[in-house]
Amino acid sequence: MLAIGAAALLLAACGSDAEPDGGETTTGGGATGGEDVSIGLITKTETNPFFVTMREVAADYADEQGVELTALAGAFDGDNEGQVQAMEDLIAQGVDGIMITPNNSTGVLSAIEQARAQGIVVIALDTATEPADAVDATFATDNLEAGRLxxxxxxxxxxxxxPALIMLDGTAGGTVDTFRHDGFLEGFGVEEGDAAILGVENTQGDQNNAQTAMENLLQRNPGVNAVYTINEPAARGAYAALEAQGLTDQVVIGSIDGGCQGVQDVADGRYAATVMQFPAEMVRQGMDAVIEAAGGGEAPSGFVDTGSVVITDDPVEGIESETTEWGLENCWG
Structure with missing residues (x-):
């Protein structure tokens, strides 16, 4: 399901479209800080803009630091088997470090254990493993806090x-999904099972799935006035379903991601606010940690919060936020 690119690709090709089950290898020719260091990056997919950004930043930073990068991905969101195969391929390559955004917080533990037993530094990006210490370190958004915001x-x-709330979750079994869902309920001020929650559906963070889920939920709950979404593609799907029913003016939609398209959606009034993450920081800090460890320095450990910021043009009292103008200047930085 996955393949490792057999030849070094030019940096300009690293951000190009590729098949979802493909891999890319970039040999950096820039700075000397990471000479002879090889790093693998495994994202959930190659198509989600969040992970596309991660791969592009990783390719640029690999060139800047002079390290070799191999980028792999699952074929689809939830492709745990594909990520395990990617881990095994990178272990066989003998890379110095692996950065992974796990599809499932427990589904790749055996492969991670195998990698660490070979002396490979393993870092989780964006999504924590369960238990958290299955990896050397995690560089991610505090998703509980992002959901709470x-x-x-x-x-x-x-x-x-x-409140009359509909919740569009992501994929069951991931810490990101759980933390964002639980954080939202905490910030919203209701508990699981509260009568204010009209319906909950998983969407795999996909726009089409979210639109279908929202359409189905609206048939039973046309009086909805608040929508939680796991990410911005889900928010776009929710908006499309609400727009088709002429219900957008009665509903406050919130989201999490902070991609440039998502910030523009907020500016255009498709949803009220998004919580910006910083995947570029996750990647750069993770690669720095691998380079340091490979050079004989201290190995990374623990959880590193890479930050989150509310983006909206309709601020509310008591919640710090930035405008969409600021968001478009800093999206996913």
Whole structure:
């Protein structure tokens, strides 16, 4: 399901479209800080803009630091088997470090254990493993806090209205999904099973799935006034379903990601706010940690929060935020 690129690709090709089950190898020719260091990056997919950004930043930074990068991905969101195969391929290559965004927080543990037993530094990006210490370190958004910020904003934006909430989750079994969901409920001020929650559906973070899920939920719950979304593709799907029913004016949609397209969606009024993440920082800090460890320095450990910021043009009291103008200047930086 996965293949490792057999030849070094030019840097300009690293951001180009590729088959979802393909791999890319970039040999950096820039700085000398990472000479003879090889790093593998395994993302959930190659098509989600969030992971496309990660791969592009990793390719640029590999060239800047003079390290060899092999980028692989699952064929689809939830392709745990594909990620395990990618781990095994990188172990066979003998890379110095592997950075992975796990599709499932427990599904790749045996492959991670195998890699670490071979002396390979393993870093989780964006999605924590369970247990967290299965990897050397995690560089990610504090997703519980990001969810809490989304929930607090959406609830405040409702004002005096009684909440009628629909939740569009991602993929069951991942810590990102769990933390964002739980954080939203905390920030929104309700508990699981509360009567204010009209319906919950998994969307795999996919726009088409989210639109279908929202259409189905609206048939039973046309009085919805608040929508939680796991990410911006899900938010776009929710908006499309609401727009088709002429319900956009009655609903506050919140999201998490902070990609340039998502920020523009907020500016255009498709949803009220998004919580920006910084995947570029996850990648750069993760690669720095591998380079340091490979050079005989201290190995990375623990959780590193790479930050989150509410982006909206309709600020609410008590929640710090930035405008979409700021967001477009800093998206996913």
């Amino acid at each position: 989304q929930g607090a904003y959406v609830r405040a934006a409702l004002g005096e209205e009684e």
